[in-house]
Amino acid sequence: MTEPVITPQKQAILDAAQGLFARHGYEGLSIRDLAAECGLAKATIYHHFRDKQDIFMNVLERDAGCVHAQIMAAAKREPDPLSKLRVVVHTYCGLISERRSIVLTTLREVTGMEDKLRRFAMMNKQVFLGPLAAIVQQGIDEGVFRPVDTEMSALSLLGMLHGFVTFQLIAQDREIGSDVADHVLSLFLHGICVRDSQ
Amino acid sequence: MTEPVITPQKQAILDAAQGLFARHGYEGLSIRDLAAECGLAKATIYHHFRDKQDIFMNVLERDAGCVHAQIMAAAKREPDPLSKLRVVVHTYCGLISERRSIVLTTLREVTGMEDKLRRFAMMNKQVFLGPLAAIVQQGIDEGVFRPVDTEMSALSLLGMLHGFVTFQLIAQDREIGSDVADHVLSLFLHGICVRDSQ
Amino acid sequence: MTEPVITPQKQAILDAAQGLFARHGYEGLSIRDLAAECGLAKATIYHHFRDKQDIFMNVLERDAGCVHAQIMAAAKREPDPLSKLRVVVHTYCGLISERRSIVLTTLREVTGMEDKLRRFAMMNKQVFLGPLAAIVQQGIDEGVFRPVDTEMSALSLLGMLHGFVTFQLIAQDREIGSDVADHVLSLFLHGICVRDSQ
Amino acid sequence: MTEPVITPQKQAILDAAQGLFARHGYEGLSIRDLAAECGLAKATIYHHFRDKQDIFMNVLERDAGCVHAQIMAAAKREPDPLSKLRVVVHTYCGLISERRSIVLTTLREVTGMEDKLRRFAMMNKQVFLGPLAAIVQQGIDEGVFRPVDTEMSALSLLGMLHGFVTFQLIAQDREIGSDVADHVLSLFLHGICVRDSQ
DNA sequence: GATGAATGAGTATTCATTCAT
DNA sequence: AATGAATGAATACTCATTCAT
Numbered sequence: 001m002t003e004p005v006i007t008p009q010k011q012a013i014l015d016a017a018q019g020l021f022a023r024h025g026y027e028g029l030s031i032r033d034l035a036a037e038c039g040l041a042k043a044t045i046y047h048h049f050r051d052k053q054d055i056f057m058n059v060l061e062r063d064a065g066c067v068h069a070q071i072m073a074a075a076k077r078e079p080d081p082l083s084k085l086r087v088v089v090h091t092y093c094g095l096i097s098e099r100r101s102i103v104l105t106t107l108r109e110v111t112g113m114e115d116k117l118r119r120f121a122m123m124n125k126q127v128f129l130g131p132l133a134a135i136v137q138q139g140i141d142e143g144v145f146r147p148v149d150t151e152m153s154a155l156s157l158l159g160m161l162h163g164f165v166t167f168q169l170i171a172q173d174r175e176i177g178s179d180v181a182d183h184v185l186s187l188f189l190h191g192i193c194v195r196d197s198q
Numbered sequence: 199m200t201e202p203v204i205t206p207q208k209q210a211i212l213d214a215a216q217g218l219f220a221r222h223g224y225e226g227l228s229i230r231d232l233a234a235e236c237g238l239a240k241a242t243i244y245h246h247f248r249d250k251q252d253i254f255m256n257v258l259e260r261d262a263g264c265v266h267a268q269i270m271a272a273a274k275r276e277p278d279p280l281s282k283l284r285v286v287v288h289t290y291c292g293l294i295s296e297r298r299s300i301v302l303t304t305l306r307e308v309t310g311m312e313d314k315l316r317r318f319a320m321m322n323k324q325v326f327l328g329p330l331a332a333i334v335q336q337g338i339d340e341g342v343f344r345p346v347d348t349e350m351s352a353l354s355l356l357g358m359l360h361g362f363v364t365f366q367l368i369a370q371d372r373e374i375g376s377d378v379a380d381h382v383l384s385l386f387l388h389g390i391c392v393r394d395s396q
Numbered sequence: 397m398t399e400p401v402i403t404p405q406k407q408a409i410l411d412a413a414q415g416l417f418a419r420h421g422y423e424g425l426s427i428r429d430l431a432a433e434c435g436l437a438k439a440t441i442y443h444h445f446r447d448k449q450d451i452f453m454n455v456l457e458r459d460a461g462c463v464h465a466q467i468m469a470a471a472k473r474e475p476d477p478l479s480k481l482r483v484v485v486h487t488y489c490g491l492i493s494e495r496r497s498i499v500l501t502t503l504r505e506v507t508g509m510e511d512k513l514r515r516f517a518m519m520n521k522q523v524f525l526g527p528l529a530a531i532v533q534q535g536i537d538e539g540v541f542r543p544v545d546t547e548m549s550a551l552s553l554l555g556m557l558h559g560f561v562t563f564q565l566i567a568q569d570r571e572i573g574s575d576v577a578d579h580v581l582s583l584f585l586h587g588i589c590v591r592d593s594q
Numbered sequence: 595m596t597e598p599v600i601t602p603q604k605q606a607i608l609d610a611a612q613g614l615f616a617r618h619g620y621e622g623l624s625i626r627d628l629a630a631e632c633g634l635a636k637a638t639i640y641h642h643f644r645d646k647q648d649i650f651m652n653v654l655e656r657d658a659g660c661v662h663a664q665i666m667a668a669a670k671r672e673p674d675p676l677s678k679l680r681v682v683v684h685t686y687c688g689l690i691s692e693r694r695s696i697v698l699t700t701l702r703e704v705t706g707m708e709d710k711l712r713r714f715a716m717m718n719k720q721v722f723l724g725p726l727a728a729i730v731q732q733g734i735d736e737g738v739f740r741p742v743d744t745e746m747s748a749l750s751l752l753g754m755l756h757g758f759v760t761f762q763l764i765a766q767d768r769e770i771g772s773d774v775a776d777h778v779l780s781l782f783l784h785g786i787c788v789r790d791s792q
Numbered sequence: 793g794a795t796g797a798a799t800g801a802g803t804a805t806t807c808a809t810t811c812a813t
Numbered sequence: 814a815a816t817g818a819a820t821g822a823a824t825a826c827t828c829a830t831t832c833a834t
Contacts, residue, residue, distance in 0.1 A: 423621045478787075539788065540788060541786045541787060541788065542786050542788055544777070544780075544781070544786055545777060548758075548774070548777050549781065549786060552754040552757055552758075552777070552778060555753045555754040555755070555756055555757020555758065555760075556750040556753040556754055556757070558753055558756065558760070559749045559754075559756060560746075560749060560750075560753065562753075562756070563719075563749055576746070579742070579746050579750070580750060582742075583750050583785065584781065584785060584786060585786060585787045586784070586785035587781065587783045587785035588730065588742055588782060588783060589676075589738065589740070589783045590737065590740060
């Protein structure tokens with residue numbers, strides 16, 4: 001019960017950090033800017049968090065929990081894997097464009113991070129890779145999907161979505177909306193071939 | 199005719215820079231490290247290039263040209279869009295895992311860059327998004343592919359591949375090889391549904 | 397009558413501070429660490445003491461009183477200056493190695509301190525320089541010692557002892573024990589020359 | 595021959611650093627102050643030296659070499675150990691009061707330093723402990739000195755001198771001159787007892 | 793008595809860049 | 814063509830201290 005309680009002040013810092021991490025990446029967020037964004041002194045940030053990694057990990061954890069909860073809730077509402085997939089993909093799209101989830105965006109640059117941080121990031125990745133793989137597996141079991149590699153498939157689906165995120169971040173001219181979700185889903189489910197020859 | 203001649207020394211710097219950009223990202227490359235890698239003094243770098251952006255742009259341009267050439271050559275060898283797609287996807291995979299092409303990897307972090315740089319990055323993106331879209335368009339024209347949005351489809355395909363790159367960069371335990379190319383291609387072409395119901 | 401009462405809580409803080417000052421020096425002790433060592437919040441330290449100087453001065457005063465008392469008691473037990481010196485030197489050695497007295501160890505770095513603090517430190521220095529000088533004076537009066545400068549002699553004797561303390565702190569391989577006391581005393585009393593020619 | 599050449603600029607920085615280290619100790623020297631003292635920007639300091647430790651080690655090394663050379667030269671001029679000792683002690687006193695040698699003053703606070711730095715400091719300490727011990731040994735061999743522990747004796751002698759240094763640093767009212775050297779030497783050689791009774 | 797929150801000034805160090813040679 | 818020297822601005826982080834509760 002004495003879990004590390006996250007006070008409102010901490011939440012406010014995490015909120016600001018989430019946006020900055022999503023916009024500028026891990027290295028790109030400077031404590032000075034974060035403090036300014038919060039209207040606090042730099043030192044105050046360090047009163048609440050041990051260091052930059054600590055902030056990132058907390059943002060990651062909080063966001064992962066949120067994403068996971070929404071995904072699971074969405075999947076639960078639908079019985080068959082096809083509907084589940086549809087709902088989950090739309091949920092992802094919503095999370096990405098609305099909240100700029102860092103779990104979904106900042107992970108690209110964990111490369112250079114220290115081991116501890118990278119392992120933590122990996123762990124959190126499972127949070128949204130796992131549910132997708134599970135749905136694919138269910139579909140295979142029920143004979144609805146082809147017997148593909150579940151993990152690779154989940155990764156592919158996420159990759160498609162990320163493609164649009166990255167593109168949007170670069171171009172800043174394309175809103176990620178339902179059409180994207182539909183397109184990705186359609187491609188993932190049926191491919192682009194006219195029929196299953198070959 | 200007085201095109202910016204790229205001397206051997208410049209090439210050597212670009213070679214070193216390409217590797218460092220790919221490994222550490224744009225912010226992560228420090229001129230100091232680059233100079234050390236080249237066995238040159240920091241100031242000498244600035245004798246050959248205006249600034250860091252200039253280096254990045256040159257690397258990007260050179261790499262884009264190279265990627266473009268290989269993609270086009272590969273596509274040219276095959277007549278039908280299906281084979282073209284297969285060959286092009288395998289080429290991409292090869293470029294990513296062999297040469298760690300920065301066009302394909304570093305673009306994720308152009309977000310925070312200044313406008314000029316971002317526009318330039320966008321332009322280069324077309325280099326490998328364009329050919330893919332063209333192939334998809336050809337397939338649609340020939341009645342082999344469904345009438346999907348060509349640009350979105352190309353983006354989706356690239357996204358899938360990038361998913362694996364990112365994953366590999368994070369996990370560092372999965373080599374990107376032919377199986378990945380085959381999987382991505384199979385999914386892109388036929389989806390995961392057993393048949394085209396619904 | 398309203399002398400600055402030193403409550404048990406204050407004593408606990410001073411105990412912790414004494415150890416930290418002795419180990420890390422004046423600058424090296426951080427209030428944060430001190431608070432952690434006491435199991436108190438940083439602000440609580442300031443509830444009991446005005447500032448860092450105040451803490452240092454209190455530790456110094458308390459320790460000086462203790463050292464002084466022990467030295468005086470030891471000296472009192474012996475009648476002749478030679479025995480007094482022997483007993484006092486052994487007492488010093490004991491204090492240094494057992495309690496890591498800060499009066500004897502931290503004083504080296506009062507250099508950079510503000511005037512007030514430095515003057516206070518000086519004053520406390522007299523606490524253990526004075527008794528030694530007195531003993532030497534007594535010895536001279538009784539014709540046992542040569543008519544040397546008493547203060548310089550006391551300082552020399554202490555310097556010898558400090559030499560071993562410093563050396564031990566650096567090397568951390570030599571325990572300060574009776575042999576050191578005997579050696580220092582022997583040198584101080586008879587020098588190293590075979591006989592008093594010159 | 596390609597020894598790390600110490601350029602004039604480096605020398606200037608080391609000169610400034612030597613004074614600051616001697617006055618404020620290792621922790622007490624701030625790069626900002628050092629840069630200001632040199633009339634350079636902070637970053638320029640780092641152009642010449644890797645970090646603060648590097649600066650300290652260079653100062654230490656240079657100073658140790660200088661002290662060693664002067665001591666050895668002084669000792670060489672005199673044939674008998676007694677004269678040697680006299681000359682060497684006076685040399686030490688001169689070095690301390692004139693140049694504020696850090697080898698002789700800053701070493702007190704290597705306690706908290708990292709291992710590498712502490713070992714280095716220890717090594718340098720031998721530079722001026724060794725020659726003294728050698729002279730004492732020579733005296734013992736020639737039957738001029740009593741058969742004392744040479745290292746402990748050398749340490750004691752240095753300790754006495756340091757006692758005055760510390761005292762002077764604290765009090766800032768006593769110049770270290772010939773009288774101090776004479777006093778210390780006299781005490782070291784003959785002790786304070788009237789005769790060798792006991 | 794005690795403390796969580798907050799802070800301004802400080803720490804060592806790194807950055808991309810310039811310039812005289 | 815090349816570089817050693819120099820720098821202003823930035824980096825993450827720590828300091829002793831204050832104050833409202």
